[in-house]
Amino acid sequence: MPVAFITGVTGQDGSYLSDLLLSKSYEVHGAVRRTSALRRSRIDHLYQDPEIYGKQFFLHYLDLNDPTTLRRILTKIQPDEIYHLAGQSHVGLSFEIPESTCDLTAMGTLRLLEIIRDLKKVPKLFHASSSEVFGKPDRAPQDESTPFRPVTPYGCAKAFATHMVSIYRNAFHMHAGNGIFFNHESPRRGENFVTRKICRAAAEISVGKRTELRMGDLKASRDWGDARDYVRGMWLMLQQDQPDDYVLATGKLHSVEDVVSIAFQTVKLDWREYVRRDERFDRPQEPCNLVGNSSKAQQRLNWQPQSDFHSLISEMTESEINLIKHQPDSSDI
Ligand code: G4F
DSSP: OOEEEEETTTSHHHHHHHHHHHHTTOEEEEEEOOOSSOOOGGGHHHHTOTTTBTTTEEEEEOOTTOHHHHHHHHHHHOOSEEEEOOSOOOTTGGGTSHHHHHIIIIIHHHHHHHHHHHSSSOOEEEEEEEGGGTSSOSSSSBOTTSOOOOOSHHHHHHHHHHHHHHHHHHHHOOOEEEEEEOOEEOTTSOTTSHHHHHHHHHHHHHTTSOSOEEESOTTOEEOOEEHHHHHHHHHHHHTSSSOOOEEEOOSOOEEHHHHHHHHHHHTTOOGGGTEEEOGGGOOSSOOOOOOBOOHHHHHHTOOOOOSOHHHHHHHHHHHHHHHHHHSOOGGGO
16 A cells, blocks of 8 residues: 655645545545644545544644654655645735745745655655746746746745755655646635635625625636646656656636636626625736646646636536535524
8 A cells, every 4th residue: 555645635635635545545644734723624524434534544733844743754654655735825825924935835845855855765755836936937838947937925935845846856866746736726725715715705696695706806817727637647747757847737828707707607697796896805916927838747647637617617616505505504503
């Protein structure tokens, strides 16, 4: 049974990756932060299954700024593969908390690399990098050879971590690779990311739970894919003989307005009646023209995005409607 260790296991990608690895008979260990608000809903189905939790799936309390604990856990479980997904992942928020964003995302990755380097059996490493490293790129679409020009604290922290992973791969011959992933969404997306925020609002407005949706820049555009395709890419990267960096993207740009329009269409409403512009959601600086070329992953990993943008946004909106239906009304409690 191969052993995998996942940082960020409670997030969207960590939860789908756990599902995937467990279906491939891995023993999966996940790192969870010890916070007062324990939100693990995305992995509840694994945690609450006595046939899985404690047998094939294990959780460990860990903070990425606590290297002694990290070293102890990794020495004990001796993973074959590490998937490093944890970090402060909200780009807008990185302008409010730049220092902790860099500590967790940039230095956290370097600390992990240092510990891995010293392990007796050096595991393979996947690092979740981001299209944010390209910032304002000088070409489109972007691929593995496009220079990094980040414009956000988050993008800068990811650029540092991405370079460090390549440096350790080359200097210490580690099987370490960066997945330079463009935006990827799903019903498990965090609630403060734009697609989930919109799909949830459309669903709530359609059942009369709220009356409007306040939004930042509707003209902003992104290359949005399906998270389930992207975690498959992570696994494929670590199954290669040679470690390398790969861009995963759909190659298609859509605007925030497109997301709004599909979500409201799904609930049969005209979005113009409900969506209001709110400059509080604007960022001091935005990347532009972020659209990826994933030819290398398509050729070498045989990776293809399988879901299309329209059905992804509709699925996310329908999932919100289901969640609302299954949430107990406060009068029932
Ligand atoms: O959904 P977002 O917050 O995602 P963003 O900033 O592109 O970052 C995500 O994708 C990156 C690339 O994979 C990851 F590295 C990162 O960790 C994260 O997963 O915003 C998307 C766009 C932005 O241009 C934003 O300004 O939507 C725009 N937007 C407009 N109104 C809004 C809003 N974003 C949010 N979150 N909320 C709004 O009201």
